[in-house]
Amino acid sequence: MNFDFLLIVFVARYLRTALKNTQQNSVWDDRLKLAMYVAIALFVASVIFRDAETIMAWVGHLCLLGCIYILYKETFFKPAKSLIVAILPYAVVATIIQFLQLVLPSFYRGNHSMVDSLKGFAVLWGIGVWMVTIKQKKELDKTNEKVVQQEHDNRIITAMKDELEVQVAERTAELTRQKEALETALQELQSTQAQLIQSEKMASLGELTAGIAHEIQxxxxxxxxxxxxxxELIGEMNEELSKGDIAEAMMIADDIRQNLEKINHHGKRADAIVKGMLQHSRSSNSIKEPTDINKLADEYFRLAYHGLRARDKSFNATLKTDYDETIGNIIIIPQDIGRVILNLITNAFYVVDEKRKFGIEGYEPTVFVSTKKRIDKVLISVEDNGNGIPQSIVDKIFQPFFTTKPSGQGTGLGLSMSYDIVTQGHGGTIKVETAVGKGTTFIISLPI
Amino acid sequence: MKILVVDDEQDVQVLFEQRFRKEIKAGEMQFVFAFSGENALAYLNQHEHEAVLILSDINMPGMSGLDLLEKIKKTYVKPPPIVMMITAYGDAENFNMAKNLGADDFLTKPLDFTLLKEKLKTIN
Structure with a gap:
């Protein structure tokens, strides 16, 4: 039995499996396969031809040494260098023993137990190295596997990171779009609000126009x-003078002077109305200035009344006033407070007219405007004898866009704007007292 | 001839008194003034049949000229006083309403006193 051939078969088989995954293995794979078959064939031959044992032994040794040489020479087998370490001692020892048997048979026979044990050591050495190599290889594989696993994990992490970055970019873009949309919406809302305020001003100016025409006319x-x-009187006066009736002429002259005063008075009246109208429509230049609140209230009272009368012939109401003449001038923005008073008065006229339409016997639509001076404030109240405000909506009347008028008739901004003007613009308060069926009183309180 | 002028503008009194200065002085015409519809009715109640002619503005707070016209025409049948209504220029709506309520004549604002004097002369 020739151990060398088995060793070659074993080595070839090991190399084929171990180097399976490296490149250019196809050429060496075929060669190793061939080597394996040849070795098997030679092993079978060595079993059959027992007589040629010595020759077969020499062939085996030389083949093994040749194999080791190839392993050593070919860079392809570099990863399997440890095999050389494992099998070279055995191959050398076996060859030397064979050589001793041929050249110095007596020496071999005299020392064959020692020589054979040397061979045994070489085999053990080979097995030991082999086992160490296997162990090392296993560990190396494990490490490689770990590295591969880590690389795989890294690739997954990188992919996830990329995906996450894409998602973040998408979300950011979406948020930016939303932010821009919101900004646009906000701008639109602000411009709409400005337009609404302007249209509320225009609406109240429309309410005034007819009144202004009447009041100027x-x-x-x-x-x-x-x-x-x-x-004419001057003509008559001249007549009297030529007649010599100086007393009569002087009486006429007095009348003329009185008339000139009247002309002046009515001229100023028209002037004040035009100024008031300009002030009402002017949005800028909101400066606080000393203002006669009684005059302001009365002006808007008359304007509102005649404005309504001009637009609705059937409308009528009794106007009552009670102005506290001790107030004097107070510091306010006249066009703003004028707007508030106009709004309250227009509302009052509206509700008394609504009640009048019910045709209640003996009902006299009445709106009462009064001013009062207190120690540290001035009160302006607008009272009507309409139907009052139901408790369920009294809390809402100062909210923007709240209106009880049919759609298209009220902007719902009148009281809300009035509230802002009084509280924010003048640090005052606006209060409502109402009794259903009896009427409503709005009381503006302005600090002085 | 006694004329009742109804207008919420108080300066109307001065104006009429001066415009009809000669007539008043000569005693041809006598003017009474009321500054609201309610005042006018109160005057008529107290001085029935005195006023031959009533000149009334339409646009007044409280009782309007039209209300007054309606009441006069219902209450004072014999002899019916002549009621002239003063309407604003181009106010067709009030004009028609006053006509339906039995107004005898119309004057437009601003008052043309020459025209008014001629009308008063024909009534006389």
């Missing part, structure tokens, strides 16, 4: 009438 008529009559 009346003083103008007086200016014209008084100047005409004065002209």
């Amino acid at each position: 009346n003083p103008l008529n007086f200016v014209n009438n008084f100047s005409e009559v004065s002209n």
Whole structure:
């Protein structure tokens, strides 16, 4: 039995499996396969031809040494270098023993137990090295496996990171879009609010226009009438003078002077109305200035009344006033407070007219405007004898866009704007007292 | 002839008194003034049949000229006083309403006193 061939078969088989995964293995794989078969064939031959044992032994040794040489020479087998360490001692020892048997048979026979044990050591050495190599290889495989696993994990982490970055970018873009959309919406809302405030001003100006026309027409008529009559009176005065009736002429002259005062008075009245109108529509230049609150309230009271009258012939109401003449001038923004008073008065007229339409016997629509001076404040109240405000909505009347008027008739901003003007603009308060069926009183309190 | 002028503008009194200065002085015409519809009715109640002619503005707070016209035409049948209504220029709506309520004549604002004097002369 020839151990060398088995060793070659074993080595070839090991190399084929161990180097399976490296490149250019196809050429060496075929060669190793061939070597394996040849070795098996030679092993079978060595079993069959027992007589040629010595020759077969020599062939085995030389083949093994040749194999070791190839392993040593070929860089392809570099990873399997440890095999050389494992099998070389055996191959050398076995060859030397064979050589001793041939050249010095007597020496071999004399020392064959020692020589054989040397061979045994070589075999043990080979087995030992082999086992160590296997162990090392296993550990190396394990480490490699770990590295591969780690690389795999890293790749997954990188992929996830990339995906996450894409998601973050998408979310950021979406948030930016949303932010831009919100900003646009906010801008639109702000411009709409400005437009609404402007349209509320225009609406109240519309309420005033007819009243303004009436209020300007009346003083103008007086200016014209008084100047005409004065002209006539001068003619009469001259007549009296030529007749020599100086007393009568002087009486006429007194009348003329009185008329000139009237002309002046009505001219100023028209002037004040035009100024008030300009002030009402002007949005900028909101400066606090000393203002006669009684005059302001009365002006808007009349304007609101005649404005409504001009637009609705059937409308009528009794106007009552009670102004506290001790107030004097107070520091306010006249057009703003004027707007508040106008709004309250217009509302009052609206509710008394609504009640009038029910046709209650003996009902006299009445709106009462009054001012009062307290120690540290001035009160302006607008009272109506309408139907009052139900408790369920009294809390809502100062909210923007709340209106009880049919759609299209009220902006719902009047009281809300009034509230802002009084509280924020003037540090005052606006209060409502109401009794269902009896009427409502709005009381503005302004600090002085 | 006694004329009741109804207008919420108080300066109307001065104006009429000066415009009809000669007539008043000569005793041809007598003017009474009321500054609201309610005042006018109160005057008529106290001085029935005195006023031959009533000149009334339409646009007044409280009782309007139209309300007054309606009440006068219902209450004072014999002899019915002549009621002239003063309407604002181009106010067709009030004009028609006053006509339906039985107004005898119309004047437009601003008052043309020459025209008014001629009308008063024909009534006289």
